Amino acid sequence: MTPSLVFHTFTLMGEYKSIRLDAVFNALGDPTRRAILARLQTADARVTDIAGDFPISLNSVSKHIRMLERAGLLRRTVTGRDHTLSLNAEPLAEAAEWMEHYRRFWEGRLAALEAYAVKNQRKRK
Amino acid sequence: MNAAAKATTAVIVRRMIAATPEDLFDAWLDPEALGIWMRPEGIRHTRAKLDARVGGSYEIIMQGDTQTYPHHGVYQVIDRPHRLVFTWLSPGTEGLSTSVTVDFFAAGQRTEVVVTHEQLPHGAHESHTQGWTSALERLAEFAPAVTLP
Numbered sequence: 001m002t003p004s005l006v007f008h009t010f011t012l013m014g015e016y017k018s019i020r021l022d023a024v025f026n027a028l029g030d031p032t033r034r035a036i037l038a039r040l041q042t043a044d045a046r047v048t049d050i051a052g053d054f055p056i057s058l059n060s061v062s063k064h065i066r067m068l069e070r071a072g073l074l075r076r077t078v079t080g081r082d083h084t085l086s087l088n089a090e091p092l093a094e095a096a097e098w099m100e101h102y103r104r105f106w107e108g109r110l111a112a113l114e115a116y117a118v119k120n121q122r123k124r125k
Numbered sequence: 126m127n128a129a130a131k132a133t134t135a136v137i138v139r140r141m142i143a144a145t146p147e148d149l150f151d152a153w154l155d156p157e158a159l160g161i162w163m164r165p166e167g168i169r170h171t172r173a174k175l176d177a178r179v180g181g182s183y184e185i186i187m188q189g190d191t192q193t194y195p196h197h198g199v200y201q202v203i204d205r206p207h208r209l210v211f212t213w214l215s216p217g218t219e220g221l222s223t224s225v226t227v228d229f230f231a232a233g234q235r236t237e238v239v240v241t242h243e244q245l246p247h248g249a250h251e252s253h254t255q256g257w258t259s260a261l262e263r264l265a266e267f268a269p270a271v272t273l274p
Binding site: 099102103105106107108109110111112113114115116117118120121 | 136138139140142143144148149152158161162163164165166238240242
């Protein structure tokens with residue numbers, strides 16, 4: 001891979017991903033929604049079962065579930081009347097990747113800052 | 126936000142550099158210097174224009190072989206030679222305002238530079254800070270379930 005391609009990929013991925021990232025981070029920023037995700041980590045569950053876990057109305061739980069779905073964190077399978085939810089961890093990986101890209105970017109910049117500062121000092125001496 | 130909370134919200138990168146805090150701090154606000162070191166691999170040249178005042182804006186244009194990558198933002202804290210805070214928007218952040226904090230810690234003959242890049246929406250969205258903080262804490266918690274490509 002040529003150097004330019006590396007940066008190109010980085011930027012394009014950042015463009016595509018930042019849209020969903022916002023939804024992911026917002027979806028994770030609530031204790032009920034995190035509890036729903038935690039529950040689905042071990043096994044799939046029906047919407048009605050999940051609603052039974054929380055001391056809030058089915059309507060509220062549905063709203064939380066919709067936010068998680070919008071962020072791409074849940075998959076819903078409908079069989080007759082049963083709506084079964086399963087966890088989709090892929091957007092979480094994208095979020096982690098987004099952070100990794102910036103980590104690499106800043107590591108590179110600080111290395112360049114060091115090279116610049118050291119060279120500058122030599123010049124002054 | 127305190128330092129402990131901050132540690133969980135963002136991308137944090139640190140580097141010990143054999144230079145004074147003043148010299149390193151100035152390298153962030155000097156367009157000529159930025160043109161030299163704010164140039165990632167694959168970028169032919171970087172052009173920086175800036176107004177180094179709180180509330181002043183900057184523009185860093187990175188020119189690749191075929192594409193141009195514009196970055197811009199506004200300086201929020203300029204505390205020479207300790208701390209620099211600015212917003213950071215680029216095609217990579219899709220119009221979202223992210224926040225970059227640069228801290229400079231003198232350590233004998235050297236200086237530790239710490240960059241904290243947070244996806245914190247500014248202004249009216251300040252109330253979301255808590256949400257973002259816990260969101261990222263949770264991200265780490267869920268990480269074992271995640272398979273990176």
